[in-house]
Amino acid sequence: MVTRMSQLFVRTLRDDPADAEVASHRWLVRAGYIRRVAPGIYSWLPLGLKVMAKVERIIREEMDSIGAQEVRFPALLPREPYQATNRWTEYGPNLFRLQDRKGSDYLLGPTHEEMFTLMVKDLYSSYKDLPLSLYQIQTKYRDEARPRAGLLRGREFVMKDSYSFDIDQAGLQASYDAHRGAYINIFDRLGLTYVIVKANAGAMGGSASEEFLAVLEAGEDTFVRSPGGYAANVEAVQIQSPAAIDASDVPPPSPLPSPNDHTIDTLVARLNAERPRADRAWTGADTLKNVVFMLVAPDGTRTPLVVGLPGDREVDLKRLEAVVGPAEAVPFADADFESYPALVKGFIGPQVLGERSESKVRYLVDPRVVPGTRWVTGANERDLHVVDLVCGRDFTPDGYLDVAEIRAGDPAPDGSGPLELARGIEMGHIFQLGKKYAEALGLKVLDQSGRLTTVTMGSYGVGVSRAVAAVAESTCDEKGLAWPRHLAPFDVLIVATGKDAAVFEAATTLSIELEALGIDVLLDDRPASPGVKFADSEILGIPTVVVVGRGLADGVVEVRDRASGERTTVAVSLAATAVADAIRGD
Numbered sequence: 001m002v003t004r005m006s007q008l009f010v011r012t013l014r015d016d017p018a019d020a021e022v023a024s025h026r027w028l029v030r031a032g033y034i035r036r037v038a039p040g041i042y043s044w045l046p047l048g049l050k051v052m053a054k055v056e057r058i059i060r061e062e063m064d065s066i067g068a069q070e071v072r073f074p075a076l077l078p079r080e081p082y083q084a085t086n087r088w089t090e091y092g093p094n095l096f097r098l099q100d101r102k103g104s105d106y107l108l109g110p111t112h113e114e115m116f117t118l119m120v121k122d123l124y125s126s127y128k129d130l131p132l133s134l135y136q137i138q139t140k141y142r143d144e145a146r147p148r149a150g151l152l153r154g155r156e157f158v159m160k161d162s163y164s165f166d167i168d169q170a171g172l173q174a175s176y177d178a179h180r181g182a183y184i185n186i187f188d189r190l191g192l193t194y195v196i197v198k199a200n201a202g203a204m205g206g207s208a209s210e211e212f213l214a215v216l217e218a219g220e221d222t223f224v225r226s227p228g229g230y231a232a233n234v235e236a237v238q239i240q241s242p243a244a245i246d247a248s249d250v251p252p253p254s255p256l257p258s259p260n261d262h263t264i265d266t267l268v269a270r271l272n273a274e275r276p277r278a279d280r281a282w283t284g285a286d287t288l289k290n291v292v293f294m295l296v297a298p299d300g301t302r303t304p305l306v307v308g309l310p311g312d313r314e315v316d317l318k319r320l321e322a323v324v325g326p327a328e329a330v331p332f333a334d335a336d337f338e339s340y341p342a343l344v345k346g347f348i349g350p351q352v353l354g355e356r357s358e359s360k361v362r363y364l365v366d367p368r369v370v371p372g373t374r375w376v377t378g379a380n381e382r383d384l385h386v387v388d389l390v391c392g393r394d395f396t397p398d399g400y401l402d403v404a405e406i407r408a409g410d411p412a413p414d415g416s417g418p419l420e421l422a423r424g425i426e427m428g429h430i431f432q433l434g435k436k437y438a439e440a441l442g443l444k445v446l447d448q449s450g451r452l453t454t455v456t457m458g459s460y461g462v463g464v465s466r467a468v469a470a471v472a473e474s475t476c477d478e479k480g481l482a483w484p485r486h487l488a489p490f491d492v493l494i495v496a497t498g499k500d501a502a503v504f505e506a507a508t509t510l511s512i513e514l515e516a517l518g519i520d521v522l523l524d525d526r527p528a529s530p531g532v533k534f535a536d537s538e539i540l541g542i543p544t545v546v547v548v549g550r551g552l553a554d555g556v557v558e559v560r561d562r563a564s565g566e567r568t569t570v571a572v573s574l575a576a577t578a579v580a581d582a583i584r585g586d
């Protein structure tokens with residue numbers, strides 16, 4: 001059946017939505033694919049649903065091909081399983097929690113590790129039942145702090161999540177590799193330019209994990225890569241510590257009165273003026289900056305933490321939160337300084353820091369601060385710094401914390417060359433969870449020797465609704481959406497222009513002929529002006545547009561390629577086969 005634009009439930013919009021920050025958001029709303037209901041919550045209209053169905057189909061095919069089986073869990077879930085794994089608390093404010101009429105606690109699932117683990121525990125009992133991979137395509141809920149960019153970061157969104165169950169690490173590795181292969185196929189088929197990067201496992205626990213990032217400026221993730229093939233999310237970069245240095249000839253620390261030197265720049269200027277070095281000028285990298293944070297755990301517990309790092313680098317808050325999560329790192333407020341009088345704002349030095357020191361404040365340093373390195377740093381008195389404070393001799397941190405910003409040109413940790421930074425959108429994430437969930441929920445099976453053994457698990461996610469937006473983001477242009485053919489809601493848009501009844505008749509005939517050839521047609525039969533129809537044809541992003549109008553008098557129609565803008569003229573009598581052949585040939 002030919003779909004007629006006059007009947008289709010769609011209205012294109014002339015104006016950008018006020019909250020649109022990225023192109024895909026703007027065009028998906030303006031083209032009538034989605035409608036905003038509340039921040040990060042969207043309704044899907046017919047055109048949007050058709051695209052999502054095509055994305056889902058690709059994902060199902062690839063998951064089925066690795067032997068994963070589709071199931072579906074509810075989104076509304078009881079508290080207890082999430083209590084058992086502690087995620088009820090650890091998920092913090094991102095979890096939507098609610099109560100039923102009896103006052104029992106429920107949540108809206110952010111992911112379903114607990115539910116899958118319990119389901120397998122219910123039904124399976126032997127190593128002979130494994131390996132097993134299950135997946136679902138289902139709606140997820142997360143009360144994101146900053147829902148943004150339309151479908152890219154929603155509070156309600158569609159995810160494909162799968163879970164693997166194996167008896168041992170070798171099995172888990174095989175399941176992980178199978179998923180990795182399926183994900184490569186999925187993102188290749190979606191036509192996204194992507195990188196596979198080392199990832200931080202974050203709140204999920206577990207160890208080995210990689211992310212698939214679509215390389216797009218609109219993304220919120222920053223990743224690094226080197227000429228030699230190193231690739232990681234900045235959150236997962238672990239820099240190499242230099243070797244310890246022999247500091248036996250370093251003079252003892254000396255005070256440096258430094259009135260009002262609250263910044264690294266003024267301190268460095270003073271050093272170069274008052275204590276010039278013979279070998280080179282002082283730089284910010286010679287100073288040790290001590291940054292105080294308050295870590296706020298999901299249960300509200302507050303613990304101070306001081307991070308010591310070379311003064312020419314900032315703490316990267318995303319890298320910090322990736323390590324301290326689920327706690328949140330917030331800046332130290334003036335009231336906090338009052339509670340910790342040993343910490344003199346602007347002049348904090350390592351001498352009073354550390355769990356065994358007078359302040360008892362935990363002190364972790366950047367991996368560059370190795371024993372024997374000498375530093376200019378705060379002297380814990382107003383307007384006073386200290387020069388030649390040696391790590392290991394004059395102070396001993398509680399440990400290391402690798403959360404300084406990564407800069408373009410920094411060496412890759414594996415020695416594979418200088419790092420380049422770029423932005424991306426996380427499309428998929430694969431984790432080797434290990435036994436965390438199986439242990440917490442008691443998922444054990446009998447092994448070959450008849451002993452009960454804890455199952456080892458993997459979890460794997462793809463952002464389905466996010467994929468719709470990412471494909472739109474990477475293909476749209478300044479005029480509107482421009483879908484790749486295999487994801488487009490229709491193959492062809494036939495635009496009938498003018499008032500002539502013969503035009504509408506010819507357009508209808510062509511539509512019916514194309515449908516008969518198995519082509520999915522949208523016919524713009526509205527009595528609107530050609531200008532409106534052409535503009536809509538560009539916004540809607542259907543890959544092939546056939547214009548039936550003035551040319552009809554000469555027996556021709558115009559075929560436009562939406563993405564390239566290329567236009568060709570075809571005889572009406574040959575149009576159906578020509579267009580169908582062109583589409584099939586793509």
Ligand code: ATP
Nearest residue numbers: 151152153154157159426427428429461462463466
């Ligand atoms: P992000 O770092 O972007 O917040 P995440 O690490 O929290 O993502 P996972 O828990 O790994 O995400 O979820 C699996 C997949 O679900 C992600 O790779 C992403 O494609 C998708 N996803 C996660 N959060 C959202 C969201 N708020 N809106 C849309 N898709 C999302």
Ligand code: MG
Nearest residue numbers: 211426428429
């Ligand atoms: Mg992730």
